[in-house]
Amino acid sequence: MSDTSWHLAAAALDILAVDPAALGGAVLRMRASPDRDRVLAAFQPALPLRKLPINISDDQLLGGVDLGATLAAGKIVRSTGFFATPCVAVLPMAERCAPALAAKLCQMSDKGLTRGILALDEGIEADEAVPDCLSDGVAFHIAPEGRMPRDWPKRPAVDAGQPVAADEAIAQLTLLAARFGIGSLRAPLLAWQTAQAHATLQGRADVYSGDIELAAALVYPHRATQVPDADAPAEEAPAPDEQTQQDAGERDSQAALPDTEMLIDAVAALLPPGLLQTLGQTRSTRAAKGSGAGKLRKSNRRGRPLPSRPGRLGGDARIDLIATLRAAAPWQPLRRKQQPDRAGLLIRPSDIRTKRYAQHSDRLLIFSVDASGSAAMARLGEAKGAIELLLAEAYASRDHVALISFRGTQAETLLPPTRSLVQTKRRLSALPGGGGTPLAAGLQSAMTLAAQSAGQGMTPTIIVLTDGRANIALDGSAHRATAAEDAKTVARAIRAQGTEALVIDMSNRPQPALQDLGRTLDGGYIALPRADAHRMTDAVTAALAG
């Protein structure tokens, strides 16, 4: 198996070298090592390789004003973009590539401006990977396993098979992609181009069945989201029957095609391990991974540049060159008159502009408090005390606080996000208890509030205090099972939204249902059997820090 993956890697690189522009490129997922150096050395496209650093600026990537040359020449000099000179771009540390850069690269690739991208992915964990849009746009995902075999770079033995008409081949590949649950239509297109490139590599003008088999094995496995059900191929894919009927006259060439079943076996053997376990979660993990962009946005107050302002250099101030030049530009003729003998730009200290960023990302603690009868009986008072202590701490770190209570049949936002300690305390002490436990409604209100505040650049954290006996469903009906189910659904939505959450169990005995809820939220769970407010505060502080 591991040798096969190495052989396929060799084949992928050879095929990519034939036509990197049409195939988009490849993701090479390997740690930096002598093995990887050998793999890279084996990649020999006609165009030169050029490194594209992941922190490349837009000016360098797309072309813009070349400041150095502009100042030297005294007139505007524009630099050409990265892809102006034809080259295959090598993207090192691609797993750290920002979605914005990946999106730009994909756009350029779609417009036919790039000549292929080789992304070097050094990720270790599964969620450390090249941005989705980039890995979707390139043909291959090369991730050889184990040690490099001695005979590398030997290509896999491919039985050329029979020639296949183009239309047939496209139909086969598309069908196969559909059966592996590959939604993107780029995949079959790339596979078809791979098959053609492999035929070219073999010195043939026509595509043979062996080419198709290899192309499917190279392009599909890492994109697959489902394993085709071998027992029921007919109902899943009605088209092949139609196809055979339509092309009844061409039955000879049909017979020459590699059987779809065989193709499926070839690809299925290469499916990444653990696919089956992750299948059910594909959606949710992906949604959670959306926090890659989300987190960035959450802390966006940090990166948001403010207009630069006049200032002095020194310390940690960074000069905003463009703004400085802009400030100096209008004065040049005047200053030139005063100092005709000095060459170059005449910049005075008063022209210096420094960069400023808004650095702080405000945290928002959303308390969703169970004020139902059962909780009130237990220890609503304690919970109030704990929140008050937390408020003091929140005040110290200038966090925002919001308060939601749920009881009876619905949740109520007692206090929208605020920093006012006094107001919060007042509302909290007036918090009445009694009624049912609409846990789902409480979670939903917290989620809505979290989404709103995240949009305003805050980093929300939801803290749910409850005794866990949810008995009111979202629609207000008193039905225990529905209520629990609703709570779970909302919890999943919160998780998908990427909001941090913490469940504090304030019942007398730890509730397994709440532990479950904590897991569903992908957040912490703290049981507080008979604790005082101080212990609870410590627990929350520790959980938030960790």
Place this chain on the structure above:
Amino acid sequence: MKQPFPFSAIVGQDDMKTAMILTAVDPGIGGVLVFGDRGTGKSTAVRALAALLPAIEVVKGCPINAATRSDCPDWAKLETDTVEERPTPVIDLPLGVTEDRVVGALDIERALTRGEKAFEPGLLARANRGYLYIDEVNLLEDHIVDLLLDVAQSGENVVEREGLSIRHAARFVLVGSGNPEEGELRPQLLDRFGLSVEVRSPQDVAERIEVIRRRDAYERKPDTFVKRYAKEDAKVSAAIVDARGRIGTVVAGNAILGDCAELCLALGSDGLRGELTLLRAARALAAYEGAKRVTRKHLRRIAPLALSHRLRRDPLDEAGSSTRVNRTVETVLA
């Protein structure tokens, strides 16, 4: 650069194509948002649309594509009154674009070489009377989104920076595309789009095969392929021009207005923009189809496009908002 993929060669995706044609018929509808999986032809459709749009008349050299000399801003310092034909601008707003590029800024070239204070128009100026296309709109930086929201609403770009104080018209059709898995859009921005479309990869294998076949043919011989669909494209283009001329005469009776209001009430969409867009888009569709009156058939077709992104999100309804709209349409217009 290659010729774009022809609009009429796009297989399926009728909702997306209809929505784009409608914005071409009546730019006042206010843009299209296309949300969907990767590799479903979102960007392809937008770029193809550019080739379909009829040319506009523009004062020669005008930076904001104004039709008459009096509409041209003073700072452009135009010398001529000559009017020329230009293709409708379709401007790409790339991700990571700076504020300067979007709204315009001090012209560094003139400032450095001649010491003059001059305004260099940005992308908003170039998009005036045309389309502004944002790919991956959900990944756009917040401060750029804020800017766009304001301009898209007021139709005017106000620049107050670096000692410049300039305003110019910036009326454009906003077209955004993105993949919802990578991030959500703020409701304020969602609301600025008139129509929204959810695209999915075709579920029918035969259709998928046709997509790949056409794409392959296009990759091999772009010129021949474009020529093959030129006639179809010209037909759509002519129909758009035709519909533009007729849209003023299309009648929308009181009954239809009532239906619009009832639909929006039943769906609980915020504000009145839902009704207005629904009506405008339905009228544009009627004009495009050559009908004299707006009928319930048009409303049925338009309602999911015009309303699905204006609903409050319900995390428990996994069916998707367009299904919800369709359900309501069935009950209200039953």
